[in-house]
Amino acid sequence: xxxxxxxxxxxxxxxxxxxxxxKEPSASQALAVATLLPLGxxxxxxxGLTLLGxxxxxxxxxxxxxxxxxVLVPAALLVALTVAGVLTSGALGLTGLSSIWYLLKQARxxxxxxPEQMENAKRRVGEAAQAARSRAEETxxx
Numbered sequence: 001x002x003x004x005x006x007x008x009x010x011x012x013x014x015x016x017x018x019x020x021x022x023k024e025p026s027a028s029q030a031l032a033v034a035t036l037l038p039l040g041x042x043x044x045x046x047x048g049l050t051l052l053g054x055x056x057x058x059x060x061x062x063x064x065x066x067x068x069x070x071v072l073v074p075a076a077l078l079v080a081l082t083v084a085g086v087l088t089s090g091a092l093g094l095t096g097l098s099s100i101w102y103l104l105k106q107a108r109x110x111x112x113x114x115p116e117q118m119e120n121a122k123r124r125v126g127e128a129a130q131a132a133r134s135r136a137e138e139t140x141x142x
Contacts, residue, residue, distance in 0.1 A: 025033075065072065
């Protein structure tokens with residue numbers, strides 16, 4: 001039995017060596033673990049305390065909530081509708097302002113392009129008039 005125990009122990013040691021990394025962690029990795037481990041633990045403790053406080057507060061305030069629910073439910077509904085109205089108003093206001101801003105930007109672009117477009121229109125009208133004159137002269141000659 002001694003050989004089996006030694007073989008099993010040797011196998012366990014080899015398996016543990018396979019799990020361990022080949023090289024040592026760097027100093028920055030060790031420093032990160034040393035600073036983040038207490039920080040993570042502290043945050044986990046705060047989360048637990050917050051959960052405990054919430055459960056105790058709920059247990060203590062449940063009778064008051066049941067007693068005052070005929071007043072609290074309409075009040076909560078009123079607050080919810082007011083918040084929804086304010087948020088909707090803000091969203092519609094932002095949409096209106098952005099559409100007006102877009103229209104102003106388009107109008108500015110049109111004003112800047114207007115002289116070029118007028119010149120093109122004048123040139124086309126002149127070309128059309130000249131073409132009409134030449135056709136009229138050709139018609140007279142024929």
